[in-house]
Amino acid sequence: MGAERALNAAGFVRKVGITFVWGEGRRPWDADFASQNEDGSFPADTEFVWHVERARYDAILVDCARRAGVEIWSEARAARCLRREGRVAGAVVERKGEAVRVSSRMLIDASGLNGFVEEARAARKWLADLKNVASYGYFKNARWPRIYPGHPDKTRTFICSRPEGWFWYIPLGRGLVSVGLVARAAQARRREGREMRELFLAAARRAPELRPLLDGASLVAGMDPSNPERDFFTAADWSYEAGRAAGPGWLACGDAAFFIDPLLSSGVLMA
Ligand SMILES: Cc1cc2nc3c(=O)[nH]c(=O)nc-3n(C[C@H](O)[C@H](O)[C@H](O)COP(=O)(O)OP(=O)(O)OC[C@H]3O[C@@H](n4cnc5c(N)ncnc54)[C@H](O)[C@@H]3O)c2cc1C
Structure with missing residues (x-):
């Protein structure tokens, strides 16, 4: 379908692994798809996947499918x-x-x-044991220090556990990072809308690993084509x-x- 060529041309960030900070020991550890060079960089031919902006990614796939003759x-x-x-x-x-x-x-x-x-x-x-709620948004001007998400050209997903649950920190482009909190549904129950947003932002500020990454960063809208005004999202069940x-x-x-x-x-x- 030519999708791989189109995705390479789209300039999505390449993910080479995951960095975790999990549990009581707060030392970051990596799970990479390949070994790093001695200086911490990755070989040019490292295995990778893409960190995609979903709406752009879907549009590319639809376009490739249409060109290949699929009626959509x-x-x-x-x-x-x-x-x-x-x-x-x-x-x-x-x-x-x-x-x-x-x-x-x-x-x-x-x-x-x-x-x-x-x-x-x-x-x-x-x-029932996995009844969780996610709160998430997209930040501009968030940081990418090598210790957590890696490097702007080859990055990692950064995952850290917190008393509230766990955070993801996924660089999507030089100026854009997806940040989400997955928490137990029982804790989030009866909270919605604005309150969820404030709780999410407060939890991110409390997280010692995230606070410096998000210092000076702000939520951006325009990531959901069906609702371009939205800058904060939730998901459950x-x-x-x-x-x-x-x-x-x-x-x-x-x-x-x-x-x-x-x-x-x-x-x-x-x-
Ligand atoms: C909190 C959270 C965070 C996540 N983070 C990540 C992540 O970082 N990376 C990752 O890879 N995955 C992540 N996932 C998982 C990922 O979102 C899903 O696995 C992925 O979207 C599944 O793709 P899909 O095409 O099967 O379904 P969907 O993406 O849900 O697409 C289904 C499509 O079908 C359409 N549809 C539904 N019913 C009908 C109907 N009756 N008629 C016509 N159209 C219909 C919908 O509108 C939608 O467009 C996350 C999930 C959650 C809940």
């Missing part, structure tokens, strides 16, 4: 499965105020946590045990098929 309907919603002789045989799609019947030999459910195919949704077991990811005439992929904890930032790669 935006502003459409798959409403229900069509079934024939015990198999999934297509979907009814709501588009421009009409219900369109689309038949398929194999339907791929890539609907994320929503889950489109009922058999897969019904077979999910929700994990993403942890489930998958019971079923395929059946006659259908298969699921990504979050529709299985849950992956965001700790290792591997969800999009797996999807």
